[in-house]
Structure formats: structure tokens, C-alpha cells
Amino acid sequence: MKELVLSLIRYRLVPSNSATKPVRVRFAPSPTGDLHVGNIRTALFDWAYARHTGGQFVFRIEDTDTERVTDEYIKAAQDTLKWLGLDWDEGPEVGGPYGPYLQSQRLDIYAEWAAKFLAQGDAYHCYCSSEELEARREAQKAANVAPGYDGKCRTISAEDLAKYKSEGRLPVLRMRMPDGSTTFNDSIRGDVTFDHNFVPDFVLVRGDGSPLYTLAVAVDDIMMKITHVLRGEDLLSSTPRQIRVYQAMGVAESDYPTFAHLPFVMGQDNAKLSKRNGEVSIAWYRDRGFLPEAICNYLALLGWSPGDDRENVTMKELTELFTVERVHSSPARFDMKKLEAINGDKIRELTLDELLKRTTPFLVKDGIISGTPEELAVVKSALPIIQERIATLAEVSQMLKFLFVVKFEVDAEELPKILDEQSQIVLKKTDEVLKGLASWDHDSIHVALKCALIEGLGLKPRIAFSAIRIAVTGSHISPPLFESLELLGRERSLERIAASIK
RNA sequence: GGCCCCGUCGUCUAGUGGCCUAGGACUCUGGCUUCUCAAGCCAGCUACGCGGGUUCGAAUCCCGUCGGGGCUACCA
Numbered sequence: 001m002k003e004l005v006l007s008l009i010r011y012r013l014v015p016s017n018s019a020t021k022p023v024r025v026r027f028a029p030s031p032t033g034d035l036h037v038g039n040i041r042t043a044l045f046d047w048a049y050a051r052h053t054g055g056q057f058v059f060r061i062e063d064t065d066t067e068r069v070t071d072e073y074i075k076a077a078q079d080t081l082k083w084l085g086l087d088w089d090e091g092p093e094v095g096g097p098y099g100p101y102l103q104s105q106r107l108d109i110y111a112e113w114a115a116k117f118l119a120q121g122d123a124y125h126c127y128c129s130s131e132e133l134e135a136r137r138e139a140q141k142a143a144n145v146a147p148g149y150d151g152k153c154r155t156i157s158a159e160d161l162a163k164y165k166s167e168g169r170l171p172v173l174r175m176r177m178p179d180g181s182t183t184f185n186d187s188i189r190g191d192v193t194f195d196h197n198f199v200p201d202f203v204l205v206r207g208d209g210s211p212l213y214t215l216a217v218a219v220d221d222i223m224m225k226i227t228h229v230l231r232g233e234d235l236l237s238s239t240p241r242q243i244r245v246y247q248a249m250g251v252a253e254s255d256y257p258t259f260a261h262l263p264f265v266m267g268q269d270n271a272k273l274s275k276r277n278g279e280v281s282i283a284w285y286r287d288r289g290f291l292p293e294a295i296c297n298y299l300a301l302l303g304w305s306p307g308d309d310r311e312n313v314t315m316k317e318l319t320e321l322f323t324v325e326r327v328h329s330s331p332a333r334f335d336m337k338k339l340e341a342i343n344g345d346k347i348r349e350l351t352l353d354e355l356l357k358r359t360t361p362f363l364v365k366d367g368i369i370s371g372t373p374e375e376l377a378v379v380k381s382a383l384p385i386i387q388e389r390i391a392t393l394a395e396v397s398q399m400l401k402f403l404f405v406v407k408f409e410v411d412a413e414e415l416p417k418i419l420d421e422q423s424q425i426v427l428k429k430t431d432e433v434l435k436g437l438a439s440w441d442h443d444s445i446h447v448a449l450k451c452a453l454i455e456g457l458g459l460k461p462r463i464a465f466s467a468i469r470i471a472v473t474g475s476h477i478s479p480p481l482f483e484s485l486e487l488l489g490r491e492r493s494l495e496r497i498a499a500s501i502k
Numbered sequence: 503g504g505c506c507c508c509g510u511c512g513u514c515u516a517g518u519g520g521c522c523u524a525g526g527a528c529u530c531u532g533g534c535u536u537c538u539c540a541a542g543c544c545a546g547c548u549a550c551g552c553g554g555g556u557u558c559g560a561a562u563c564c565c566g567u568c569g570g571g572g573c574u575a576c577c578a
Contacts, residue, residue: 028578029578030577030578032577032578062578064577064578065577065578067577068577068578126576130575130576133575133576134575137574137575141503141504144503144504145503145504146503146504146505146574147503147504147574148504148574170576172576174576186507189506189507189508192506192507193506194505194506195505197504197505198504198505198506198573198574199505200574202575203575203576205576206576207576208576210576212575212576212577212578213577213578214578217578232572232578233507233508233571233572234571234572234573234578235572235573235578236506236507236572236573237505237506237507237572237573237574238573238578261507263507263508263571264508264571264572266570266571298514301514301515301527302514302515303514304515305514305515305516307516308516308526309515309516309525309526309527310526311514311515311526311527311528328508328515329507329508330507330508330509331507331508331509331570331571332513332514332515333512333513333514334513334514335512335513335514335528335529337513337528337529338513338514338527338528338529339528340528341527341528341529342527342528344540344541348541386540387541388540388541388542389539389540389541390540391540399539446537449537450537460536461536461537462536462537462538464537465537465538466537466538468537469537469538470538473538475538475539476538476539477538477539477540478537478538478539479538479539479540480537480538480539481537481538482537
């Protein structure tokens, strides 16, 4: 009953315009490196929200920082999203009615708005050099004043202007922040207010005429009719500037997007996860055998929860359950152990064919198999006994290596364990028993060895079978022994056992 | 330094004034499962940062404090 009431209340709280305005969410990374865990979590929430509401998911590339953004990273960002299953309705490759979706291809649009802002008096040319600005910032810091542009060029005398021009200075275009303050409602944090004393006039266009993020992000969100901006918390304090651009654009307040600033994903040491802190590249996880659905499931739980005790959610369930109301405001630490646990769970949910398809590339890459149909048939028959033993796909190589290795050798550190007297007795007996075995299947092998070693020699099972395990698989960690023997086949099994007898 | 955000087990979280002697998950520890390793099952450890208030009653509301983080660029 309580739940019903709550859901009714929540329903009422949904702004009325959401019914009339189709939801449009964007993920707009600046590909200055591989997309990392934090970016992906943002992308996932953006995607989930769009799918949940039946809205559009827009993928935009913010490549205004031409010094740092590269084509490779742009391509990699697309590949990563695709690999994770985060499909976009508008953006690179697929296009859309509000394109282009690369900011580098929208320069004329920004230039137009910049000219308008200048003409309107909302923005002004600033001729201060980097060195001058730097020096003044230092002075401000020394004087314990809030550092930031001091508004020097808001008014320039004719002679100064002439002087600057004669020096060949190229002006930046700076937005004029009026007195007062900006308050906006953040869906996750509530009302947030910034006094303009702490929001200095900011640069929209560089001296070379190229636009900055501050200009492009605001223009694009409006022109692409974005209704919801879900992004990292690091952009929270840039929101007043963005709103200032909306105002200069003449956008009605009711047409501003709704902001929701997602909490950070932190590294183990409690610092913001970044390229310098932790394994953050999604490619790294992919190469280690993490499943995209496991990564998404884990990341979904960082800063969000379905509300009940459920933790294993499919992508489809995520789109059904995801709401911004349930997103946390506090940062979350990234925990590899939990990711591994979820990855293991997801591996166990895979069908045999799916598991085969996904593990094959790892086996090939590790040189365990070359990928022939015969090899794949063996892999397929072996997968059921290791499916519940692996946490990542990459582990399959170590597990199945013994079935394919051409020149078999017991691991060096394991070898001493089967050279002792008792192990040798076990191996000799095993050799004897298995040689005469009529049917080579795990049940028959099990029964025969149990009878001979456990009952016959009175050995503890773990002692007896351990020696055989090492002799045949090369390691004391392996898939179940009798199934392993069956898969290996009579000939190779006996060969290895014989070789282990000194 | 200034502005802003944040603060429940080691970690992710449930919790929106009484259902909380605070629940779940991961990790860790112990046990069971008489082939290892896993998986599974059972048990255990461990949390409302601190101090005031409001209230019959506070993890939940208010104030302060401490701590963490972000921003403070012709980066995003």
C-alpha cells in the first residue's frame, strides 16, 4: 500500500511538460583518450534514461579541443559504446535531424551565435594576453581574492584598442556575466545557486576563432532540443555559464534542459577515477574477459539501485527500472572484486553456444587453439565443466590448455608434488587400472580409481586424486578430474601418467 | 584560499520521523558439500563521521563542526 501511494506521488511530481516534450538525452564525451569507467557509467545512465522514457538517445562528439582530441579516440568511443550495447538514435554513423553530431563540423553555427552575442552586447572582445591574465590571477590569489577574470576588457578605450591591434593581438570572445546569481534545479541535488561574483566572465571563442566547450555545449543542447542533461558532477559548477548562454540565445526558461549531475566513480584510493588512476579503459576490461553486460550491470549499481535487493539486472530490466530519482548524490568507489563476481554470475547465465562464441577469441589469441571445427568441438564439450569455475572469459585458456598442448609438461612448481613415494605408488596403480579399463568415460574411470586407490590402497581421495590431477593436467587446479580424463582421451591420459612415473 | 557538491558495514547499497536491537550484495573469516579449484549452502565480523538541537521518538528534519571531492584554463 505504501509503495502504491509513493508511486502515485512520484507520478504526480513529474513535470507536466514531460508529457508533451519528447525526452532527448545526450551523451557528449570529449574523446581526449579512451572512454573510461566514469564516462561509461554516464553513457549508461544517459542511455538507460532515454530508453526508460521512450525518448531519443543522442551521441555527440565534443571535439572542440583540437589539441587533445584525435580521430582514433573518436572511433574508439563509438566502438566502446557499440560493444557495450549502448545504441544511439542520433549521432555519428547514424546521423539524425539535428546533425552534424561532431562539433568540429558545426563551426559555422557557433560562429553565428558568437557574432550575435557580440552584437547584442552579451559578449565582448578581450585582448588580455595569457601572460597578463596569469599575472593577475596570481595577484588575486596573493590578495586572497577569488581568482577569475576581472572584467578589464568589458570597456576598452579607443587608444587601448588601437594599441592592442597594432601589437597584433587576437581577441577572445568573452561572455559578460551580469550581477546577481543563477539558481537551477538539479534532479539529483535539488536547487543549486551560484553567486555571479564567483562566476567570472568566461571565454566563448579562442583568439584563433575556434569555439570553446562553453559555447558549443550550450548551443548544441538547445539546437539539438536536448531535454535532459545527465553528466558528471565535475560539470556542476559550469552550469551557470551554460545557462547564461541560453539567456543570450534568447531561450525561454521552460526550454532549458533539466540538469542531473551524476556522482563520480572513484578509484580505490578515493581519488577521482581517471586515466592516471586505476584501470579505467574499457578496452582493458574487454581484453581480460569481462562481459559487456557484466560491466553495465556493475556500473549501473554505482550510484543507482533498483530499490529492492536485486543486483543482477539485464540491460532490458535496467531500461525498465532506471529513474533519475533513484540516482545517488554521493560518489562511489570502483570495486574490481564485485565486478568479477558479477562477471562470473553473467558467465554462468550464458548458454553453451554463447559461451563458446565468447571464449573462442581468447583461446585463439592465447595460442591454445587455432579455431578449427575439431578444436571447437572439444572446447564445447569441455566448457560445461568449467563454466562455473571462471570469473572472466580469459581464464578459459589456463583451464583448457591441458587438452590442446602439443608437448605436455607438468608445471615446474607442481612437479615435486608427484615425485614422492606415495604419489608414485598412486600413479603406478592408476596406470595399471586405467590400462585395463573397458569403457573410457568419467563414471567408469571414477569407479575404477575409487575402487583401486581409495578402497584398495586406503588413501584419502584428495591425496590420491591430487597426484593424478597434476600428472595429467599439469596443475593442482583443474576442471574435475574424471571429466578431464575423459576429455583428454585414453591414449594421452595414459601417456602422461606413464611419463610421470620415474 | 574562495565557491559548490558529498558523508550508512572495508566496498556498493536499502532506508524519505516509529516496521531499524539498521536489511541485501561483494570482500574477508569459519563450516558444510567426503577429487582440486570454483560454484552452491550455512554462520560470523563489521556501519548511520562528530557535537548540539527539534520531537514522546531521528540514520532520516535543523544548526554547527570535521572529513572527502569538484571547480577556480584561450580543457571538458
